[in-house]
Amino acid sequence: LYNAMNVQRLAPFFSDFRASLAESAHRSDPRICLLTPGPFSETYFEQAHLARYLGFLLVEGDDLVVRDGQAYVRTIAGLKRADVIWRRVDADFIDPLELNSASRLGVPGLLEAIRAGGVVVSNMPGSGLLESRALLSFLPALSRRMLGEDLKLPNVATWWCGQPRERSLVESRIDSLAIAAAFNGQGHSALARGPRMLADLAPDVRQSLVEAMHERPVDFVGQEVVRLSTTPAWRDGAPQPSPFVLRVFAVATPDGWKVMPGGFCRVSDQKDARAISMGDGAQAADVWVLSNKPVERISLMTQRDDVKVRRIMGNLPSRAADNLFWLGRYLERAEGTLRLVRSLCTSLMDSDAALHGAGETLAKLQGLLVEWGAVNEEAPHRVSGFVACALHDEEAYGSVIRLVRAARRAAASMRERLSEDFWKLLQDLENRLSGKGQDHISEAEGLARTEAALQALATLSGLAQENMNRVAGWRFLDMGRRIERGVNTCRIMRKLAKNDATVDDLDLLLDLVDSQITYRSRYLVGMALTPVRDLVMLDPYNPRSVAFQVATLRTHFDSLPKLQDDGMPEAPMRLLIQLGSQVDTEDAADLGEAKVKGFEQTLMSLSNAIADRYFLQGSNATPTKKLGGLA
Structure with a gap:
């Protein structure tokens, strides 16, 4: 079935991703590390699989050390230079010296090494700001200002309560808007699992949320309630339309941005097609992007003849x-x-x-x-x-x-x-x-x-x-x-x-x-x-x-x-x-x-x-x- 439907392969995307990280190191044969929170993380299996698939060194915070502005991996042969770190640890936890002092997941001095140019970090600390909902309200204007064009995909209408006019609009339409945290980790406990309609909350929780919005409006946004697209799903012995969301991935290359022919899909078990319902009862699904012609069999294994033959690796952490x-x-x-x-x-x-x-x-x-x-x-x-x-x-x-x-x-x-x-x-x-x-x-x-x-x-x-x-x-x-x-x-x-x-x-x-x-x-x-x-x-x-x-x-x-x-x-x-x-x-x-x-x-x-x-x-x-x- 997979071959008959001409499903586009993911290997070219991951090959470009790996090449992009290697090129950022500015030296041949760089050592690329995937920094993981460790085996107690719910995503550790995926991180271990990615590290093995891409040929990266899977490391935890204790595996790395900073010396003279350079990051090193602790190996049995001594300290070996870490050229690139693909960060999969939350930014607040990556450096206990400058950020969360209680963190055991990060590397002391890592921010110093980044500033000194001693290591390249993919998912740079602070890049999570781009995912904050407060920024969504500025995206249409930013696109016109910086790119000279409108967004290619329409943005969810968002109003950040940190601005007086937008705050007044949210307060006037508070019963018809979804309320969400403006920044990750901020806001109200009722919004920990995503946007919520006030009508869906218990009276005491609703009152507490309204009071929090008055005290610190900068921590909240109001969003238009949008209805999700649906995809057929097998329910109760028959295909039924089910709401879904799709996250796509892109990598920056010398030839521009390249998008993965696939993505991460969540299909809701509920019939409620509002976006705010996806926090509960969602299941993951594969995403296949089809081609109108047979797909070439491409492997992540390189075909270059100039790869240096190597039999012994001294990089065991x-x-x-x-x-x-x-x-x-x-x-x-x-x-x-x-x-x-x-x-x-x-x-x-x-x-x-x-x-x-x-x-x-x-x-x-x-x-x-x-x-x-x-x-x-x-x-x-x-x-x-x-x-x-x-x-x-x-x-x-x-x-x-x-x-x-x-x-x-x-x-x-x-x-x-x-x-x-x-x-x-x-x-x-x-x-x-x-x-x-x-x-x-x-x-x-x-x-x-x-x-x-x-x-x-x-x-x-x-x-x-x-x-x-x-x-x-x-x-x-x-x-x-x-x-x-x-x-x-x-x-x-x-x-x-x-x-x-x-x-x-x-x-x-x-x-x-x-x-x-x-x-x-x-x-x-x-x-x-x-x-x-x-x-x-x-x-x-x-x-x-x-x-x-x-x-x-x-x-x-x-x-x-x-x-x-x-x-x-x-x-x-x-x-x-x-x-x-x-x-x-x-x-x-x-x-x-x-x-x-x-x-x-x-x-x-x-x-x-x-x-x-x-x-x-x-x-x-x-x-x-x-x-x-x-x-």
Whole structure:
């Protein structure tokens, strides 16, 4: 249907828009940022989609900093110049130094950078004045004065009460006019959702509005009540005329203004065709502009041959790196918790449980779940209750649902960097786990839910490994997983690989770190403490061992950008070198609880060092510096 109707494509408009922003930077290959209020904004999804579609960097206020009249993006490689900012934050909130001091959405000093010419802003602060209704009363005269012609589209007759004659006219016709706020954010609470007829208001609200108009007439306008055009809409099984409004968009280019062949349409559910009724019960609709001939298939992807080939981007914002790192940690922690729950269920369902000392095994598993925060200490002592709490308790900070929800929130803050498959799978996993905190489930049902969640996490891991480019974003995601896996392994080791560990303890340990097959194929003499310790902690070929995590982390750090090129290792790398040397020279026979605890603490210190180096760039952050001299 779309192709048969010759619908004009939007790509040429967005291509012109992108080119216009790039040209305003006055330098080649500029860095263009879309400034968003963040994931709690109701329009965040659209902003993330636009940033991905146009190839812009999606940033929040905390991602930007002003230095010496220039705006910079905080990235893992230091501060990078922001040439153009497409503002999608309300003007009052963009600079807490000069405007709203309580704002957490803006950038301190941004207005100073704009005045200094250090950054170009699309939707310049103050441009919202053009949308004020007070200006509507002057548009016909302005058009004749500045352009020498009348408006091409008739203007809604508007009278601004800030002028004596117009105020008198509004007062004399107040019952037949729509009253509206002259400026955004001003006026009366009754007008917060748009123009209103006084007859539609309650008597006390009407009186309050009239008094406000007498006190500050400059805040109000009177407008002629116009009737909207209608469009067919399917209502109650039949097409019916429905009022609608259409907002169009235009972009300034070197060749003049270009209008989008489409727009934003709102169709009213009400039969009242007055413009003032559109504030309630309106739905959005697509707008197609048709051509009388076949439309050329145009893509936003450039066709130029002079585009510079690029394989590595060092523009990963610190906030995105932070969220990717914690996304990896939350997913790995959820997987580790699920493995504990699975072992708990299978141990209880084992028909020979009584012969294998399952009572002690269950107690240790329950203890681990409590230590990890998956289950509160006051949770039911029966195993089935433990399983339900560990999976679905939204009050326990380490339960699976809480961890998956935290992962989803981290992912929501950078949706433009994740595939739709990844996002949908993560949302589906959260939906399957939420709202079931009061369920009474059997061990078999708990095992089934656990297996399903583990399969979903394995799919997420596979999507990341197979589909994400091996650049900084993927590395931070995997670094989070590696650190969390190493910490979890150390915690399990301290619990189950003590000097007096039983065969059941060692078997459980191998099950939790998914190394049973490797151990049994390598050692045919049964369970022994030292070989288990070596396989779980020191074996560089076991992808679940601490040694493997350390080696992988070092590979990641070697590929990340450096702030200084003096050849000296940065703080995270120094910790990693220290930990790697300890792991390489350790003897499994001497690997007691204290040493394992030391490895665990070093991994936690490494996590903090990563945050200090890459995420928490404070007021002392500076652009990347390079040393002179011979290499």
